Amino acid sequence: MPPRRPTQRDIAERAGVSTATVSYVLSGRRGGVKPPPPETRERVLRAVAETGYQLDHAGRSLRRQRTDVVALMYPAPSSPWSDRLAEELQVAAAERGFAVVALPVITSASGAAILRVLRQRYIDGAVLLPDCPLDGPELTALAAQGQALVVFDDDLEPDGFDVVRQHRSSACRAATERLIAAGHRRIAVLAHADDHGRPLADVKLRSHLDALAAHGIPADPGLIRPVADSRSDAYAAVRDLLRLPDPPTALLSATDRAAVDGIWAARDLGVDVPGGLAVIGIGNIPEGLMISPPLTTVGAAALDFSREVARLFERLDAPAALPGVELATPWELIVRASG
Amino acid sequence: MPPRRPTQRDIAERAGVSTATVSYVLSGRRGGVKPPPPETRERVLRAVAETGYQLDHAGRSLRRQRTDVVALMYPAPSSPWSDRLAEELQVAAAERGFAVVALPVITSASGAAILRVLRQRYIDGAVLLPDCPLDGPELTALAAQGQALVVFDDDLEPDGFDVVRQHRSSACRAATERLIAAGHRRIAVLAHADDHGRPLADVKLRSHLDALAAHGIPADPGLIRPVADSRSDAYAAVRDLLRLPDPPTALLSATDRAAVDGIWAARDLGVDVPGGLAVIGIGNIPEGLMISPPLTTVGAAALDFSREVARLFERLDAPAALPGVELATPWELIVRASG
DNA sequence: CTGAAAGCGCTTACAG
């Protein structure tokens, strides 16, 4: 037996009704029209049970011109933030009969395939976390084609899609300023890596360099290490930095994870934190509260995406296209004990 | 202007050709038939560029009876393992023109919605990591309907789907046996939590209790804490355990993360690891190599899913349904310095 | 209350 799935036509024949009736029973009727009476209903449901019929998504979404699927797109690897957003999205989606898929973006691999998911209407809408590889024109085009989009970005202008402002740049600058104000002049940086394994000049690193420049402090390239995405590399890098003849007195890390490893490296070398090395991370993950001393960091105060999720579904529910708006969930400097 | 997307019909009119030709240009022809000549091709591509036409996934997949999408399903939150598998899947999928979606299962929320993605043919196939909420009959039914499935499970029999054996139970038992052999009798356990916040009697906890029973060692319920999924709770739980009048001498944790926090709690209290507290985790995440002392753990030796991914695409490429097979990627006890 | 029929956007044998 070939794996042919039964269709509504099979159910209709079996139940002695039309395919219209099958559809009415299974999916209801629009506009408050009465559903089929119990006897009809039961005949259909029996046929469904007997055959193991399952609705076919392609047929339905072609006809309805919607997929009832939303996506969450984020740069891999996942984080407590992306995990939390996935969860909130799933709860809200379940209430409305939507399914949620996650789209982790792996820089080297994903490219075209992941864009196809948005462009070719696999989904009705998406929340895009920061640093997804989509530019303004692309987002505008997607929005114009009807995709509901809520995009975390500090620079793009809303244009048929909504933009969530985090003001990451000023929050990151505040971290460096705090270190400078405390007298630090040699500040090591654990940065993200670019494709060539060099420090990535992203908003985090640029904010730091801007703050240094604003205070006339020269940046020492030797103190900038592209290890923020690897726990083991971060540990080793900080260990090496602390063994330098002229070691840094402070550490700014593009990720909280690497900052935590930096604290471990310092502790394992007997260097006091923050006395011997002040440490500030970026991201505000829950783990930062667990380390001793607790991690000073930069990030959103609360692990809460309810407004952004609600906005996505407002878009999805709206009868006509909504104009793009700005939402604000600003990052802040969260001072704890490590720096 | 309503956001009507152009269709191949629009492109055909604009280029003065038939929709068949448009499709041939955009999607090629089966069976080595020659593609349209350059002039035709160019007219079509120009119309595509002018209108911003994008293929519609619903139309194509309804006609082709396949979606060219595969999924990775895993219990949330994500882990280095699920991240790595997503990456490998994405690389393999990109080569074949498939898109990858991740389906994190959040126990409370997901249920029905996530099953719909499999049942209603949103996707052509999936890899299911351990502890996804699908039973044997369900998987058999999905496989019979043509879904390509590779399922991590130690108990299910393959039946139209493939099963990856990890032998988690015997590997976990080996961890407890090692502690017992080293003379430990009071072994604390950081377990997963069930829906009521009590220790979840999963394969990890059961293996531990079995090993204790086999050696006639009574289990002390007071030593079993449901904190394996929360870093902060794990730290606090271990701190409290170590302050007990009769503290445990060893710790087995259902997750490496919680084990690492346990080591931190011990170190912060001045308790030597493994001298004062032997610690063994489960999961073998890279972070376990970073802590001092390096974490003894239970898990797969390598962060490598190439065989499982290859098998999924074998299924997808096969002209007829393949019988289910067993693959083996056994977990092992990985002895490092912590216990 | 129910059914016949059109059509969503594609692909693909088939005819010319």
Next chain:
DNA sequence: CTGAAAGCGCTTACAG
């Protein structure tokens, strides 16, 4: 080399 036409599995105005 290209087009007319059928059909994938649904949903839904409309007629009876």
